[in-house]
Amino acid sequence: MENIKGLKRTRLCTELSVNDVGKEVVLMGWVQRRRDLGALIFVTLRDRSGIMQVVFNSEADPELHKKAFQLRSEYVIAVRGTLALRSPEAINRNMPTGELEVLAKELRILSKSETPPFHIEENSDANEALRLKYRYLDLRRPDLQGNLILRHRVAKIARDYFDANGFLEIETPVLTKSTPEGARDYLVPSRVQPGKFYALPQSPQLFKQLLMISGFDRYMQITKCFRDEDLRADRQPEFTQIDLEMSFVDVEDVIRVNEGFIQRVFREILDIELPVPFKRLTYKEAMERFGSDKPDTRFGLELKNVSDIVKDSGFKVFSDTIANGGCVRAINAKGAGTFSRKEIDALGETVKTYGAKGLAWIVIEDNGVRSPIAKFLTETELQNLKERLEAQVGDLLLFVADKEEIVFNSLGHLRLVLGEKLNLIDHDKYDVLWVTEFPLLERDEEENRWVAKHHPFTSPMDEDIEYLDTDPSKVRAKAYDIILNGYELGGGSIRIHDIELQNKMFNIIGFSDEEAKERFGFLLEAFKYGVPPHGGLAFGLDRLVMLLAKTSNIRDVIAFPKVQNASDLMTNAPDYVDEKQLEELCIKTVEPSEN
RNA sequence: GGCCCGGUAGUUCAGUUGGUUAGAACGCUAGCCUGUCACGCUAGAGGCCGAGGGUUCGAGUCCCUUCCGGGUCGCCA
Numbered sequence: 133m134e135n136i137k138g139l140k141r142t143r144l145c146t147e148l149s150v151n152d153v154g155k156e157v158v159l160m161g162w163v164q165r166r167r168d169l170g171a172l173i174f175v176t177l178r179d180r181s182g183i184m185q186v187v188f189n190s191e192a193d194p195e196l197h198k199k200a201f202q203l204r205s206e207y208v209i210a211v212r213g214t215l216a217l218r219s220p221e222a223i224n225r226n227m228p229t230g231e232l233e234v235l236a237k238e239l240r241i242l243s244k245s246e247t248p249p250f251h252i253e254e255n256s257d258a259n260e261a262l263r264l265k266y267r268y269l270d271l272r273r274p275d276l277q278g279n280l281i282l283r284h285r286v287a288k289i290a291r292d293y294f295d296a297n298g299f300l301e302i303e304t305p306v307l308t309k310s311t312p313e314g315a316r317d318y319l320v321p322s323r324v325q326p327g328k329f330y331a332l333p334q335s336p337q338l339f340k341q342l343l344m345i346s347g348f349d350r351y352m353q354i355t356k357c358f359r360d361e362d363l364r365a366d367r368q369p370e371f372t373q374i375d376l377e378m379s380f381v382d383v384e385d386v387i388r389v390n391e392g393f394i395q396r397v398f399r400e401i402l403d404i405e406l407p408v409p410f411k412r413l414t415y416k417e418a419m420e421r422f423g424s425d426k427p428d429t430r431f432g433l434e435l436k437n438v439s440d441i442v443k444d445s446g447f448k449v450f451s452d453t454i455a456n457g458g459c460v461r462a463i464n465a466k467g468a469g470t471f472s473r474k475e476i477d478a479l480g481e482t483v484k485t486y487g488a489k490g491l492a493w494i495v496i497e498d499n500g501v502r503s504p505i506a507k508f509l510t511e512t513e514l515q516n517l518k519e520r521l522e523a524q525v526g527d528l529l530l531f532v533a534d535k536e537e538i539v540f541n542s543l544g545h546l547r548l549v550l551g552e553k554l555n556l557i558d559h560d561k562y563d564v565l566w567v568t569e570f571p572l573l574e575r576d577e578e579e580n581r582w583v584a585k586h587h588p589f590t591s592p593m594d595e596d597i598e599y600l601d602t603d604p605s606k607v608r609a610k611a612y613d614i615i616l617n618g619y620e621l622g623g624g625s626i627r628i629h630d631i632e633l634q635n636k637m638f639n640i641i642g643f644s645d646e647e648a649k650e651r652f653g654f655l656l657e658a659f660k661y662g663v664p665p666h667g668g669l670a671f672g673l674d675r676l677v678m679l680l681a682k683t684s685n686i687r688d689v690i691a692f693p694k695v696q697n698a699s700d701l702m703t704n705a706p707d708y709v710d711e712k713q714l715e716e717l718c719i720k721t722v723e724p725s726e727n
Numbered sequence: 728g729g730c731c732c733g734g735u736a737g738u739u740c741a742g743u744u745g746g747u748u749a750g751a752a753c754g755c756u757a758g759c760c761u762g763u764c765a766c767g768c769u770a771g772a773g774g775c776c777g778a779g780g781g782u783u784c785g786a787g788u789c790c791c792u793u794c795c796g797g798g799u800c801g802c803c804a
Contacts (some may be wrong), residue, residue, distance in 0.1 A: 165764080165765090167762095167763050167764060167766055168760085168763095168766090169760060169762070170760035170761065170762040172760090173761095174762080174763050174764065175768085176764070185763090185764070187762085189759075205754090218762085219762080221762080222762055224763090224764055226764085227764075230764085240729095247755060248756075249737065249738075250738055250739095251753085251754070251755095256738095257738085257739060259796075260797075261734095261735090261736085261795075261797085262796095264796095311804095312804095314804035315802085315804075317800085332782095334803095334804080336804095337804095360801040361801060362801085362803075364803085365797090365798070365799090367803070396750070407767090485730080487800090509793080512765085519742060530786090574804095581785090584804055585804070586804065587802075587804045595732075695795095695796070695797085696798090697795090697796090701795095701796090721765075
């Protein structure tokens with residue numbers, strides 16, 4: 133093994149251009165590939181910027197050529213040589229540095245490598261579990277390097293943009309207090325106070341509110357958050373938020389400053405100019421039209437309420453559902469009348485996933501309809517349905533009857549499936565919108581109480597405060613989510629800054645004064661000493677970068693992600709610890725119970 | 728916790744109704760080769776068919792259990 137003594141790297145591979153031809157250069161990096169033509173050896177050298185061809189010619193230097201013969205994939209080398217223009221017939225147009233090559237004068241093997249378990253290349257088809265076990269090799273691939281560089285750039289834009297707008301980056305604790313409500317906490321035992329635990333933050337929510345009370349006026353932080361819930365393609369147990377909070381603002385102020393941020397990200401990263409202000413939908417409208425509070429509005433297929441048409445229908449599934457307080461809604465899948473019975477059944481399975489009992493359907497044909505339910509419907513009902521759904525020959529009408537919640541959820545997801553299946557989604561389009569006026573509260577049927585839909589510090593809308601006592605379900609919140617192509621990019625709210633209202637909120641979600649004091653006493657105490665009106669928002673940085681990188685897997689934009697069972701295949705975390713460590717923490721483990 | 732998909736050389740995969748010695752490509756090793764760039768040519772090595780149990784004369788293939796990975800529902804204020 134050799135060292136780099138006396139050699140200094142001049143440039144990265146792709147920083148060299150035809151203007152540098154004739155200069156002596158020193159490159160350092162990994163052997164991407166060796167092509168051995170006998171007396172002539174080509175090596176593609178890879179560094180973070182890209183690749184450059186290096187030539188070893190036995191005629192020019194037999195000793196050096198002999199040394200180059202030893203090179204294998206992923207050896208780390210330093211090469212000193214002359215940058216040369218390739219002869220015209222040897223130019224590789226598929227390579228950014230394809231006009232150039234380095235004629236080697238010196239080679240040092242800085243580190244050898246075993247044959248890697250998978251080939252380091254763009255668009256690797258190697259199994260992801262294998263790539264995660266050897267993540268440091270996976271991260272050598274240009275696509276992942278590009279993703280992490282992109283991530284860095286987005287984070288930098290966030291810091292620059294919010295700095296320019298008067299925000300201060302302030303760190304908040306990672307070891308903090310467990311709070312009720314919300315996701316499961318990750319707990320950290322205290323050694324000095326046996327039996328007590330810290331919790332890792334689900335978000336810095338309370339700390340940023342306290343910073344407003346401290347008078348910092350505008351705060352931002354790029355920070356890790358932790359939620360002990362099951363993973364998804366777009367969800368990791370530890371993730372990063374661009375978190376911010378502002379004083380003396382209302383909804384419009386928060387929205388405006390964040391539109392500017394997203395606009396700048398798209399301008400600088402993708403060279404796309406997003407028009408502001410962004411579209412807005414109220415929560416109610418989003419649900420009614422798209423069956424989702426994070427609608428993908430790149431395509432139509434909107435939901436239509438047909439309850440009034442079929443409320444007295446002979447089809448009991450419809451009329452009984454409505455009689456029991458439910459509803460019937462439908463999607464017109466334009467042109468999907470050609471779907472086979474099997475395909476329609478598969479759509480039925482889709483809605484069943486979301487709790488629907490079934491999917492009723494009608495195909496509009498030249499001379500009438502084809503449908504298992506048509507015989508239960510009168511001619512008038514059929515005619516009204518067609519009109520409401522703007523049905524034409526060749527269309528497939530799809531109906532779900534159930535509680536509103538299930539109808540929205542199942543049709544909302546069916547809509548996405550149909551959008552894909554009917555190829556209605558323009559994957560090069562970026563569709564950004566705000567969803568506003570979320571309900572403040574929702575009913576937890578299991579616990580039979582109200583819970584905060586956003587969090588318990590969210591302010592109700594001024595005009596709805598009167599309903600807090602009479603009909604909490606009617607109260608809308610000063611909460612807003614920002615949605616990109618059907619993904620929730622971020623969300624936030626104006627907070628309650630009045631101690632009376634905050635106490636009332638705790639009471640409505642079932643906290644006694646004692647419990648509220650126990651859990652959030654520090655906040656209520658702070659509320660006694662002059663609280664500016666404030667509000668904020670948090671973006672999911674991972675998700676934002678994921679969408680900018682055009683991948684649907686959040687692991688592709690995280691350096692060391694976790695797999696579905698929340699373990700890290702490289703480090704093998706989580707893992708058992710020494711009995712000694714547990715003793716010191718006064719912790720005993722028990723076998724998990726069956727069931 | 729539920730549902731769906733997957734696990735066979737280093738890698739990506741094929742493997743028929745259960746039937747002889749489990750194949751291919753890439754990679755790897757060695758040799759030849761002075762303009763390659765997915766270099767080419769020749770030869771070679773390489774397998775706990777995820778694991779355990781069962782059925783069978785016989786299991787990569789069928790059954791049961793289990794482990795691992797992915798997607799998803801629940802969950803994620």
